[in-house]
Amino acid sequence: MLRIAFILLLVCVIxxxxxxxxxxxxxxxxxxxxxAIFNARKLLGVEAGAGRDEIKAAHKRLIALVHPDRGGSNGQVHEANAARDLLLDALPDRGADIRVETDEHRPD
Known part of the structure; x- marks a missing residue:
C-alpha cells in the first residue's frame, strides 16, 4: 500500500x-x-431568444445600477460590457446592415 502511495506521489510530482x-x-x-453566454444572459437578465434591442436595453438598465457614480464599481461595469458584447456577438448576423462601398459602385 505504501508503494502505491509513493508511486502516486511520484507521478504527481512528475x-x-x-x-x-x-x-x-x-x-x-x-x-x-x-x-459564458449563459452567465452573460443571467447577468443581464435576458432570455435565450433575446434580440439586439432587448440586450441593449438590459445592458442599459444594469449599467444604471452598477455605475461607479451610483455606488457600483468599475469591475461591475466591465462585466456588464463584456456580457453585452458577448451576447451581441453571439447573435446571428442578419447581413443587411453593413454595405461595403467600392470605387466601382460608388455614385459619382
Missing part, C-alpha cells in the same frame, strides 16, 4: 514538473463559450 500544474488542476475545466 506531472507538475512536466506540465507546470498539479494533475487535479487539469480536471477543473475552463468555462466554455456556451457557459
Amino acid at each position: 506531472w507538475r514538473w512536466a506540465f507546470g500544474q498539479w494533475p487535479w488542476a487539469a480536471l477543473s475545466a475552463k468555462p466554455t463559450r456556451s457557459q
Whole structure:
C-alpha cells in the first residue's frame, strides 16, 4: 500500500514538473463559450431568444445600477460590457446592415 502511495506521489510530482500544474488542476475545466453566454444572459437578465434591442436595453438598465457614480464599481461595469458584447456577438448576423462601398459602385 505504501508503494502505491509513493508511486502516486511520484507521478504527481512528475506531472507538475512536466506540465507546470498539479494533475487535479487539469480536471477543473475552463468555462466554455456556451457557459459564458449563459452567465452573460443571467447577468443581464435576458432570455435565450433575446434580440439586439432587448440586450441593449438590459445592458442599459444594469449599467444604471452598477455605475461607479451610483455606488457600483468599475469591475461591475466591465462585466456588464463584456456580457453585452458577448451576447451581441453571439447573435446571428442578419447581413443587411453593413454595405461595403467600392470605387466601382460608388455614385459619382
